[in-house]
Amino acid sequence: MTRITIDPITRLEGHGKIEIFLDEKGEVANSYFQIPELRGFERFCVGRPVEEMPLLTNRICGVCPEAHHMAAAKAADAVYHVNPPHTAKMLRELLYSAFYATDHTTHFYALGGPDFIVGPDAPVAERNILGVIHKVGLEIGGKVIQMRKFGHSVVEMIGGRKVHPCTSIPGGITKILPEHEREQIEEMGRWAVDFALFSLQAFRDIVLKNPTYLDLILGDIYTHKTYYMGLVDERNKVNFYDGRVRVVDPDGKEFCKYEPKDYLEHIAERVEPWTYLKFPYLKKVGWKGFIDGKDSGIYMATPLSRLNAADGMATPKAQEAYEEMFSTLGGKPVHQRLAIHWARLVELLYATERWVELATDPEITSPDVHKAPTEPPTEGVGIVEAPRGTLTHHYTTDERGILTKVNLIVGTTNNYAPIQMSTNKAARSLIHGGKATEGLLNMVEMAFRAYDPCFGCATHSLPGQMPLEVTIYNKDGQVVEIVKKFC
Amino acid sequence: MKTLVIGLGNPILGDDGVGWQVAQEVERHLLAHTSPAFIVVECLSLGGISLMETMVGWQRVILVDALDSGQHRQGEVVTFSLDSVEEVAGGHSGSVHDLSLKNALKLGRSLGADLPRDEDIQIVAIEARNVFDFDESLSPVIAAAVPEAARVVMSFL
Known part of the structure; x- marks a missing residue:
């Protein structure tokens, strides 16, 4: 059997890699996608006061600290049985909307965009944001x-510091928004709405008008029929900060809708012997292996899942973009994984519109931003939609508020099974006769890049590069070729 | 010369926190002595584009970070400038979500940002292995290297 390994060999050594096994004919027999795990975080938290969690958890990840800050704050509210004032919730959501706009922008232009704008077969040195700018002009980069x-x-302004916010505490937020800052936030938000519209137009012009890319998006290689998950508001519209978790089946029908506190009734985790990370699945459907369909409990939680799981967007321009996407792709739900990139831009537009909506709400500058907890702390669950999927924090404390148990299900973890399926399917479709060129391997990588899995968590130590090593073994286990590449 | 000293790392990931501790040591020293003007010390957990954005407007940057190269003994202090770092990452990396610092700087410069040259970005790195497990303390061998690394940073100021 021939073995191909796509392995990030720096920080994630021994973890985070794709191994592709070929049979005697050079066809893909199977593949395994291994995600790195942060070791011991939950144990590290036990014994600390729960109110530290919004500060501590935002250090888990260098990519989405704001998401952990929010999930932790909501879980801490629940632990103390306190419902923050309306303005506090709005301020948190305003911060979160601005974060979303930033994160989705960076992902589209720096990570996902190069595959489409520069092209999947372009030389690796050009397939980045510099290549994007070279192709479409300096204006976009600016x-x-x-x-x-x-x-x-x-x-x-709202979170007290850049990137790692520190103002959310059990019962609300510590900082009132002054009028002069509100005005600036509104002005920036209006610019951001235009930028989101511009990005969607760029996507239409560059991607949708290119038949090769459109075929790639719509093709079977990147398609899986699974359940979809996302937070929705009381009208079943997408919400990033609050609401209930809704799951739809592969036909788009509501399968369940639950309060964050009930997540354990709906989600179970599968252990496989070849990886440290567990695979969450829908408990009431059951684990049937890495397969598509209604009888398999595998679900996806991404921008596309959120749009599939909801009945629409809560803001007008995003609703139009939502309708355009589904009508172009043949109705709901959309199963083609590369459409996650498009869904991300619809969400970018929603995030910016919501940003303006909240910044212009008369109550946003109210001084009523905190409600002091009065009940003894016990247990609580906080769920937000992180850019990469539904993020769950579950804390249990003693009567002093000292943590006794912590459970986190992070965005990427939800998608572990779908990513495994997608990379496997892409490898099977693209690699034949033992040939694995850089272009083909990039197309396999594209299968997991659409999910934007969180590899880069938490550590920033040098050299900070992410080389991938492709090792090809013959059927006797001898190395016949090593290809090093950088993604 | 207007200089920014950045302690880089994650303070809850064991020896990855060494950059912060060195930067804080440097800051204590600067506060206790008469220091040259235009020196600012910051502790950050950033990479790629975000790190580049913090460098806008500075003539010179000194980055202090853990280095997991496997080529030095643990605790060894290594210095080099960014221009001597081979740019192997053609594409997105740094993490899969981001660019390498060199590419981020290229991006910034191509957009007209006022950024230091690669040769004016000095890296003071401390070789470390335990950068994956959650811990707020440094290994003894890494903690022992903090004063030396701080002296090296000071020698550049």
Whole structure:
């Protein structure tokens, strides 16, 4: 049997890699996608006061600290049985909307965009944001940086500091929004809406008008029929900060809708011998292996899942973009994984519209931003939609509020089974006769890149590069070729 | 010369927190002595584009970070400038979500941002292995390297 390994060999050594096994004919027999796990975080938290969690958990990940800050704050509210004032919730959601706009922008232009804008077969040295700018002009690059600057500014104004916010506490938030900052936030938000519209137009012009890319999106290689998960508001519209978790089946029908506190009734985790990370699945459907369909409990939680799981978007322009996407792709639900990139842009537009909506709400500058907890702490669950999927924090404390148990299901973990299926299917479809060129391997990588899995968590130690090593073994286990590449 | 000293790392990931501790040591020293003007010390957990964005407007940057190269003994302090770092990442990386710092700087410069040159970005790195497990303390061998690393940073100021 021939073995191909796509392995990030720096920080994630021994973890986070794709291994592809070929049979005697050079066809793919099977593949395994291994995600790195952060070791011991839950144990590290036990014994600490629960109110530290919004500060501590935002250090888990260098990519989405704001998401952990919010999930932790909501879980801490629940532990203390306190319902924050309306303005506090709005301020948290405003911060979160600005964060989403920043994160989705960065993903589309720096990570996902190069595959489409520069092309999956382009030389690796060009397949990045510099290549994107080279192709579409400096204007876009300038806007990306401007968008990020505005997003960081809002996070700093409401969250107390850039990137790693520190103002959410059990019962609300510690900082009132002054009028002069509100005005700036509104102005930045209006610019951001235009930027989101511009990004969607760029996607239409560059991707949708290119038949090769459209075929790639719609093709069978990147298609799986699974359940879809996302938070929805009381009208079943997408919400990133609050609501109930809704799951639809592969036909798009509601399968269940539950309160965050009930997540354990609906989600179970499968252990496989070849990886440290567990595979969450729908308990009431059951684990049937890495297969598609209604009888398999595998679900996806991504931007596309959120759009599939909801009945629409809560803001007008995003609703139009939502309708355009589903009508172009043949109705709901959309199963083609590469459409996650498009869904991300619909969400970018929603995030910016919501940003303006919240910034112009008369109550956003109210001083009523905190309600002091009065009940003894016990147990609580907080769920938000992180950009990469539904994020669950579950804490149990003693009567002093000291943590005795912590359970986290992070965005990427939800998608572990679908990513495994997608990379396996892409490898089977693309690699034949033992041939694995850089272009083909990039197309296998595209299968997991659409999910934007969180590899880069938590550590920033040098050298900070992410080389992939492809090792090909013959059927006797001898190395016949090693190809090093960088993604 | 307007200089930014950045302690880089994650303070809850064991020896990855060494950059912060060195930066804090440097800051204590600067506060206790008469220090040259235009020196600012920061502790950050950032990479790629975000790290580049913090460098806008500075003439020189000194980055202090853990280095997991496997080529030095643990606790060894290594210095080099960014221009001597081979740019192997053609594409997105740093993490899969981001660019390498060198590419992020190229991006920033191509957009007209006022950024230091690669040769003016000095890296003071401390070789470390335990950068994956959650821990707020440094290994003894890494903690022992903090004063030396701080002296090296000071020698550049």
